[in-house]
Amino acid sequence: MRWRDRGLTAILDRGPRRARRPAATTRKMESTMKLPISGLSGLGLCLLASAALAQDAGDPDAGERDFRQCRSCHSILGPDGEAIVKGGQVGPNLYGVDGRQAGTVEGFNYSDDMVAAGEQGLMWNLEDFTPYVQGPSGFLQDYTGDGSARGKMTFRLRNAEQAPDIWAYLVSVGPDGGS
Structure with missing residues (x-):
């Protein structure tokens, strides 16, 4: 055998x-x-x-088009207050979001759970932005470990393929201009 x-x-x-x-x-x-x-x-x-x-693979031009669905709640205002993108004030200003601690835009009233996520170390990047925009409350629940965590963002990006493009656009209009 x-x-x-x-x-x-x-x-x-x-x-x-x-x-x-x-x-x-x-x-x-x-x-x-x-x-x-x-x-x-x-x-x-x-x-x-x-x-x-x-x-770095997102397309900022496509992201600019896709960002239109975000403008009803979000503006992009430069440090001098100049509107890069005029939009709503329901959500926080997205200027300089790349690498920013979550829940820290001055003057915006975040949910306690978003502030807690920031205090736990959530710094915005593409890796976290993508699941967040697809399901904000679910993302916060997973990140904080609190099954009842909720944010104020109710919008959900239905097409996940748009997230890298929107992120690339946000980075391109930020303080580093995509560099």
Whole structure:
């Protein structure tokens, strides 16, 4: 009986730790496993690099068009108060949102839960912006660990593919101008 045929029987008879492979089989497997593992490491690095690049992958021009649905509640006002984008005052000013602690725009009355998320370390970035605009209360509940957490934003972005574009637009009109 070959080793492979005996393998399952050995595991069942003696338990998974007692089944042993013949030394020649073990050495062969170890030498052939080195290439796939190193290949996977390279693949992992490529995926990390592409994830970092994906953050910059949004289209600010498309985001400007998509931002129209946000303007009913949000304005983008520069530090001097000049309107970059005229909009509503129901939501906070989105100028400089990239890297800003959540719940900290002066003069805006945030929900206690949004302030708590900011105090727990929520700094706005694409990674958090995307799920937030798709389901604000659900995002806050997950982030804070409080199942009753609620924000004031009731709008939900239905098309998740628009979020990176809107984010790229917000970054492009911010203090760094997308640089």
